[in-house]
Amino acid sequence: MIPASPGTPPRGLVVVERFGPTFQGEGPTAGQQALFLRLSACNLSCAWCDEPYTWDRNRFDVDAHSQRLSQRTLLGWALDSPVTRVVVTGGEPLLQQSALFPLVAALAQAGRQVEIETNGTVAPTTEMVEAIDRFTVSPKLSGSRVAAGRRIVPAALTAFAGCGKAVFKFVVARDGEIDEMAELEGRFGLSPVWVMPEGSDEPSVLAGMRRLAEIALERGWNLSPRLHVLLWGNARGR
Numbered sequence: 001m002i003p004a005s006p007g008t009p010p011r012g013l014v015v016v017e018r019f020g021p022t023f024q025g026e027g028p029t030a031g032q033q034a035l036f037l038r039l040s041a042c043n044l045s046c047a048w049c050d051e052p053y054t055w056d057r058n059r060f061d062v063d064a065h066s067q068r069l070s071q072r073t074l075l076g077w078a079l080d081s082p083v084t085r086v087v088v089t090g091g092e093p094l095l096q097q098s099a100l101f102p103l104v105a106a107l108a109q110a111g112r113q114v115e116i117e118t119n120g121t122v123a124p125t126t127e128m129v130e131a132i133d134r135f136t137v138s139p140k141l142s143g144s145r146v147a148a149g150r151r152i153v154p155a156a157l158t159a160f161a162g163c164g165k166a167v168f169k170f171v172v173a174r175d176g177e178i179d180e181m182a183e184l185e186g187r188f189g190l191s192p193v194w195v196m197p198e199g200s201d202e203p204s205v206l207a208g209m210r211r212l213a214e215i216a217l218e219r220g221w222n223l224s225p226r227l228h229v230l231l232w233g234n235a236r237g238r
Helices: 071-079 093-109 126-131 154-163 177-188 202-219 227-232
Strands: 013-023 033-039 067-069 085-089 113-118 134-137 166-172 193-197
Touching: 013 071, 013 093, 013 227, 033 071, 033 093, 071 093, 085 093, 093 113, 093 126, 134 154, 154 166, 154 177, 166 177, 177 193, 177 202, 193 202, 202 227
Parallel strands: 033 085, 085 113, 113 134, 134 166, 166 193
Antiparallel strands: 013 033, 013 067
């Protein structure tokens, strides 16, 4: 059942798409079977974003790509699958945190492992931390072309670093961002760290991984693929 949450959360969640079973393509659970729930809206505007239809109203009819679904509907969809990992992504899913919590709590109660992919600018609530299996936090670097004051929120990163349930994954678009990663790692005590190349096709992802492999080994970081891109290119819903 959907548990009660302090206050009255908005009715349902604004969803762009839900799909699976598929494979998690990135980070520490890459290759594991998962369901994906992609929520609408984002508070950043990264130049290389591969899901701009979730937020970019200058280029897309975001409302046409979205629908409001009840937590109960989404719970039924997830529990109807034998896959136990549910990845909530976006956009920025924690913009809908109050409405998302009852779903996450119900999934956890049913034995599902919920992983939230976030840009690290919105701090998690205590109740969300207690219910979640893992946050995959992806602070944005200068290659995103988003002002540092928007993409790096110290209080939020500090909260994630201290919650005991976060890993940190950086998308690298250019070599100069390596020092930015190291600075953020040291400044906020981010651990463990994954580094992943930017890219939306197989050649660019493989070239980026080869370029980053030795750097990751030298720095003590983990290297993430973009498995979904290697398997299916830039296709949606895979």
